[in-house]
Amino acid sequence: MPFEDKKKSRVTLIDVARRANVSRATASLVIRKSPLVGAETRARVEEAMRELGYVYNMGAARLRAERSHTVGVIVPNLTNPFFAELLSGIEAVIDAAGMVVILANSGDLVERQNMVVRRMREHGVDGVIVCPAAGTEPAFLHQLAEWDLPLVQVLRQISGEVDYAGADYADGMRQAVDYLASLGHRTIAFAVHGPIHSAYHERVEGFREATQSHGIDSGRIVRVPNQIGEIAAAAHLLFDEAERPTAVICFNDVIALGLSAGLYDRGLKVGENFSLIGFDDVTDAEAMRPRLTSVSTAPVTIGENAARLLLGRLADPTGPPRRVVNETILHVRQSCGVVPGSEP
Amino acid sequence: MPFEDKKKSRVTLIDVARRANVSRATASLVIRKSPLVGAETRARVEEAMRELGYVYNMGAARLRAERSHTVGVIVPNLTNPFFAELLSGIEAVIDAAGMVVILANSGDLVERQNMVVRRMREHGVDGVIVCPAAGTEPAFLHQLAEWDLPLVQVLRQISGEVDYAGADYADGMRQAVDYLASLGHRTIAFAVHGPIHSAYHERVEGFREATQSHGIDSGRIVRVPNQIGEIAAAAHLLFDEAERPTAVICFNDVIALGLSAGLYDRGLKVGENFSLIGFDDVTDAEAMRPRLTSVSTAPVTIGENAARLLLGRLADPTGPPRRVVNETILHVRQSCGVVPGSEP
DNA sequence: AAAAGCTTTTAGATCGATCTAAATTGAAGA
């Protein structure tokens, strides 16, 4: 009795091969859709796989072949909807490529980021997409390069020699300043918070250059709390100096939402006697009252770009570094108004 | 010359063993922190691993041992901050357990959910945490059980025979209704949207029971658009019938935010001549004006609970199904007011 | 009929760990 049914033992390629009267090697070729195998044989093997309920074992395959069909994604914070949308874009493209996302949260801590990337290496990811934690050194990237672990930076860039997907923050900032200037604003504040990183610098630089090109004071950078609940109460910081601003640009929409509340509490009417511009254009912007004018950075698209960059890199591991910088667009709604007595 | 340095070839346990003058088996024991190996030997092996830059190969290990130290997580939608927070909680606990999250998005489509779970099985996940797509049949769960794939349901429950982590939505709804009733409201609407699933039914049931216990009409369930931008314009739906409500409870905070804008547009003052309660208590609730009174469901905590359930299930695969239902809490802020002439 | 040239199939080694069962070592007991 050679055909004893063993209880509960996994169905392997050998079982399939035996059932279809072919060798293990042929069955393997069928799985991998090789053109080498004849049509009739292929059909027989596929039939056998179905009958036995065969499940492909990636783990075993990866051991021999080199690809694991796995991509690591490291973000600093899942709680922030912005990163969640980014992740969503990445996942969609990776999934469509038949690969799988291994997710980790660095908490914006360099230490944890090292931990996490080590773990991913142990799991044999084919590459990683990283939004580098604030304070990440270039050495981190070089380390990965030495390990031959393909890498794409997203949202924040540490080194110009590594693939990068982001948005043109500086230009978004310029659009915001231009727009406010066109409405007659001459004293504009910039409200920031959170960790310092390249995306931060790009926005600050964009703000500096744009304000200067209009001959506007560019020193009014105000730091507000990180906790959304505390931002409203910090609105007074905008008015601490003698010359009060007539408008504020926010580092992101979270700040815009908070300040909008704080300005309301102070009796200011956003869109009438005070102007407010957000950054990121999250879905809430449309739901606020007044509707928030905001610079759209399209995180889902950035995520898709990052994933595509990584797929490209996997296909061609050498080759020069590539950068995909998405354009930003000022989405004008209702939160800005003309300065009285500036234009007819 | 037996010690040729092969270029770029991976460092394996054999290399480590050779360097430390022990066998492959001993080196393996050191990695796994077995108490069998002597202190002096252990030190020598660890030293060798460090010197050679050895990286553990999970893939190889998993082939022989059964555990892959990998957990699949399937959510219906990453774009929704609520699921992002849930994911954050899951990731934290799984990570702390030394395991890794493989993420997938079902798009709330049963079809895709099947695809995705199949893929995860091929990748050899030790178990999965699923927020089942709307319309998921119990057969789906039975399928996984047949495959011996440990499973935890989160947020939505398809079967009582499978582990589940969620929140007590019905009780949250009761608290909301009780609160409004105590303020004198007798005509209360319930605004809903999105797919129909267990969490939906629980809220609707909770609403029905609570309103009936107060002798209030429980039929005022109003369906609003799914897109946040379109909700405001749908506020009129609340007032289509003869007897106009004085308060509305929202299925989630997204709806609350949208309706808040829509009510504002109609000239109603939320918290004064109209009352509004949200559900989920997202961070925005605190930043809105008026501040949103909302039922807190603590998605991060639910995620943590789900992850812990799965870890427990992995430790004890048989054993009765467990349920962890987090309590909900009505967080009172400013969006509700007393009905004029109801109480002294 | 044999040789040459395809297409299709296959045996056997291999990837890098773990597991089993047995071998070694060293100290204590007879």
Place this chain on the structure above:
DNA sequence: TCTTCAATTTAGATCGATCTAAAAGCTTTT
């Protein structure tokens, strides 16, 4: 000195796929 026994260490098989190089089948030429 010879066992006995616990503490360490190890050889070799094994997990389930892929890869290489060669074999087996078919046609088509010569």
